[in-house]
Amino acid sequence: MTVWGADAVEDAHRAGQALVIAARDILTPLAQERARELQVAITTAVTPPTAVTPRASAPSPAAGPAPVTRASASTAPAPPAPVLVRARAAPRAWVYSPPAPFVGAPSGALYRRGAPVAGRSAVRAGGPPRPVVVGAGRTGRVVVVGAGHVGMIAALRLVDADQFAEVVLVDIDEGRAAGIALDLTHTAALSGFATAVRGVGTVEAAGPADYVVITAGKPRQPGMSRSDLISTNAAIVGDLARRCAAVSPDAVLVVVTNPLDEMTQHAWQASGFPSSRVVGMAGVLDTARFQALAALGGSFRADQVSAWALGSHGEEMVIPLSQARIDGRPLTDRIPSADVRAVVDRARGSGAEVVGLLRSGSAFMAPGMSAARMVLAMARDSGEVLPAAVLADGTYGIRDVYVGLPARLGRHGVTGIVPVDLQPDELAALRAAADRIRERLADLATAS
Numbered sequence: 001m002t003v004w005g006a007d008a009v010e011d012a013h014r015a016g017q018a019l020v021i022a023a024r025d026i027l028t029p030l031a032q033e034r035a036r037e038l039q040v041a042i043t044t045a046v047t048p049p050t051a052v053t054p055r056a057s058a059p060s061p062a063a064g065p066a067p068v069t070r071a072s073a074s075t076a077p078a079p080p081a082p083v084l085v086r087a088r089a090a091p092r093a094w095v096y097s098p099p100a101p102f103v104g105a106p107s108g109a110l111y112r113r114g115a116p117v118a119g120r121s122a123v124r125a126g127g128p129p130r131p132v133v134v135g136a137g138r139t140g141r142v143v144v145v146g147a148g149h150v151g152m153i154a155a156l157r158l159v160d161a162d163q164f165a166e167v168v169l170v171d172i173d174e175g176r177a178a179g180i181a182l183d184l185t186h187t188a189a190l191s192g193f194a195t196a197v198r199g200v201g202t203v204e205a206a207g208p209a210d211y212v213v214i215t216a217g218k219p220r221q222p223g224m225s226r227s228d229l230i231s232t233n234a235a236i237v238g239d240l241a242r243r244c245a246a247v248s249p250d251a252v253l254v255v256v257t258n259p260l261d262e263m264t265q266h267a268w269q270a271s272g273f274p275s276s277r278v279v280g281m282a283g284v285l286d287t288a289r290f291q292a293l294a295a296l297g298g299s300f301r302a303d304q305v306s307a308w309a310l311g312s313h314g315e316e317m318v319i320p321l322s323q324a325r326i327d328g329r330p331l332t333d334r335i336p337s338a339d340v341r342a343v344v345d346r347a348r349g350s351g352a353e354v355v356g357l358l359r360s361g362s363a364f365m366a367p368g369m370s371a372a373r374m375v376l377a378m379a380r381d382s383g384e385v386l387p388a389a390v391l392a393d394g395t396y397g398i399r400d401v402y403v404g405l406p407a408r409l410g411r412h413g414v415t416g417i418v419p420v421d422l423q424p425d426e427l428a429a430l431r432a433a434a435d436r437i438r439e440r441l442a443d444l445a446t447a448s
């Protein structure tokens with residue numbers, strides 16, 4: 001067994017080569033991080049009977065640069081060469097095709113708590129193992145629980161980003177999850193991604209993840225409010241949050257299931273996670289709706305509008321107009337105030353408007369894209385401030401309840417709640433939203 005440090009990664013980088021390690025070798029966490037930074041591919045060698053070590057073989061120009069190897073400290077036979085095939089014209093990824101079936105994790109790499117899961121193949125029950133795709137910067141696993149309407153759009157955006165080693169869809173309707181995963185896989189050449197996609201029936205079968213997006217649960221039908229879903233969906237979300245926490249103890253949970261604010265708090269309690277690693281998606285969607293609707297009647301584009309949708313994902317949604325801008329100028333200078341009020345009301349009622357039009361189920365395009373947007377912001381460690389359902393920490397005079405607030409997102413979840421200047425009436429509306437969410441949570445606790 002050899003322990004590979006950051007220096008080996010740097011050597012490989014300088015040589016413009018992949019770093020090949022043996023199955024039982026250890027890659028230090030620092031080396032993993034350095035490989036990600038320098039975009040050095042790490043491949044795991046598995047013993048093919050006729051393999052020739054890379055050191056012994058002359059590098060073939062057609063096969064790309066020869067991988068870097070290091071002599072093992074043990075007396076075990078030297079690791080054989082993997083079969084490396086360039087996945088694309090540009091060296092973005094290497095596809096490792098194991099010459100013989102194997103069972104078990106292909107890498108002995110250490111896993112540091114909180115670090116993204118390295119790009120390794122899942123251990124699949126039955127059938128040949130899927131090729132391990134080790135890509136420059138393509139790392140980690142996202143599990144999307146609920147392969148329904150929202151889940152499939154979230155998964156589509158996540159695989160399109162070509163950022164993760166694997167996206168796994170989970171649904172109690174396993175065939176649906178597997179079917180959508182296969183359908184998505186078929187788009188790889190169309191969209192140009194090498195992220196692996198899998199569909200399974202349980203979170204346990206999905207394996208440990210860096211991010212888990214919970215979309216499982218019932219959507220509302222015409223005539224229902226989101227709160228009508230609370231007890232049905234609490235049972236689903238509570239169970240899933242507990243199980244996800246057991247399978248993925250270091251993951252960030254992104255809750256989508258409605259009623260959003262209450263389900264996010266419920267998931268936080270059931271998971272036992274720190275609140276920084278449980279966040280709800282609604283503000284990104286509600287803000288996007290406001291931006292789109294404001295632009296409908298104006299001579300500007302939606303992405304020129306900036307705003308915050310805070311408070312609850314429902315009647316108590318707060319869109320502070322003091323903070324709304326078009327190209328940096330106050331939105332209220334560009335749109336007559338009666339029109340602005342109409343846009344706010346329509347944004348607040350957009351979920352119900354779509355439910356009424358669809359006649360079955362609820363919106364999923366913008367919701368799925370919004371959930372993926374949050375995951376990507378975290379995975380890229382962007383430090384972006386997005387509106388999200390977070391556990392209030394006293395900022396805005398609200399504490400100990402999940403409510404929509406501006407939150408800074410980093411690789412491991414929420415890094416802070418960001419204060420923005422609100423007018424007294426806006427602040428009062430935000431606090432009233434928090435109070436209503438607290439009341440509904442109390443009702444849920446009494447009912448269960």
Ligand SMILES: NC(=O)c1ccc[n+]([C@@H]2O[C@H](COP(=O)([O-])OP(=O)(O)OC[C@H]3O[C@@H](n4cnc5c(N)ncnc54)[C@H](O)[C@@H]3O)[C@@H](O)[C@H]2O)c1
Pocket residue numbers: 145146147148149150151170171172173176215216217218219220229233236240255256257258259260281282285313361362363364367
């Ligand atoms: N936060 C938001 O802004 C927002 C936006 C849109 C939808 N939603 C909510 O998201 C949820 C999903 O909406 P949808 O349109 O995708 O619904 P959907 O019915 O299309 O999909 C839900 C999926 O969850 C699956 N499921 C149910 N229980 C499960 C379990 N225990 N494990 C695994 N899978 C399970 C179902 O089989 C189904 O495929 C709803 O609660 C909806 O109200 C929230």
Ligand SMILES: O=C(O)C[C@H](O)C(=O)O
Pocket residue numbers: 219220226258313350351352354355362363364367
């Ligand atoms: O409105 C719903 O029930 C779904 C979702 O919360 C939405 O806003 O579209």
